Amino acid sequence: MRMNEGVEWALHSCLNLAWIGPGRAVTAARLAAYHELPAAYLNKQLQALVRAGVLTSASGPKGGFRLARDLDRITLMDVVTALEGPEEAFRCTEIRQQGPGAAPGAGPAGGRAPECAIAGAMGRADLAWRRELAAQTLDSVRERAERQAPDAPDRIRRWFANVA
Amino acid sequence: MRMNEGVEWALHSCLNLAWIGPGRAVTAARLAAYHELPAAYLNKQLQALVRAGVLTSASGPKGGFRLARDLDRITLMDVVTALEGPEEAFRCTEIRQQGPGAAPGAGPAGGRAPECAIAGAMGRADLAWRRELAAQTLDSVRERAERQAPDAPDRIRRWFANVA
């Protein structure tokens, strides 16, 4: 059970976009170059964020990506869901209703069987995870990052300004 | 990000083992047949549980698997960790320290850089997930399952008795 690597890339890119400022769009190539990532693949991840409404994109010269809203209105949950999909990690395949020993009354087609106790338990854990993800905004992450490296915003702003 | 399907199989098998009773060992083939699962592959998952100390195994005739301890001393966390490994889903690859814009002082080799704020935030979510997994014992799951299907224990016990 391994999370898509693009989640890390996307989160860093969102923070970088915020530090650069909403003034202008930044291309996927620039964002990728900053961390030496494959540009086309990062582009793919950013597309997913656009579909999810976290970023906006523009084609052509002076085009690129920019944040669709402020960091304090973007949660970790938004980014993870955009890239990993809405489904939870544990997928109940209802094997309890398969095989010779399955309960006769509650067939898969018959329906209205109460939720599998195992799926319910795993679902509670998943819910706790999502709750924590939704409780943390990218702005809170940015705040912690700046506390650890106060010079980061300036350094990043300057680097992107020079390259552009 | 999808969890190993074997987790579901293992959890159901543990519950079945508990309902059958600690009297005798059950082979992977029997456990698999009950849900029409590939026997050899289920065997592989059960092996992992043995390595983790959740089950014990015995070879030869009258061999098979049995619970290493009572259900109330086995948590969902035990099973998940046994099959998925101890690492968390989000792996920080430290891309913040890669590329031309990386902080000069805190190289990967230099070390003692404070934890990445993003990894920390994702880690908190992972911790909430694991905490919930560790808080739920298989016995509590069994209890809920029996409340939903009170006839399940008897039906299972009888099926395994007949086949054996």
Added chain:
DNA sequence: GGAGACCTACTCGGATATCGTGTGTCCGAGTATCATAGG
């Protein structure tokens, strides 16, 4: 009749193929900019 050794059948355990999803790459559609020509 009893005990010991051998044989057999059965199970786990790990090494070996196959498949699917994530990872990475490429080319086309669309657009803002710039140069150019005409009024």
Added chain:
DNA sequence: CCTATGATACTCGGACACACGATATCCGAGTAGGTCTCC
């Protein structure tokens, strides 16, 4: 000089390969029980 038009370069967006891990399978090592033989 100002405006309209076409060419151009640049960007995103989705279609196309590749790789690695999960899935599935198979065969060998080890063991308990049964059987046969010998005392």
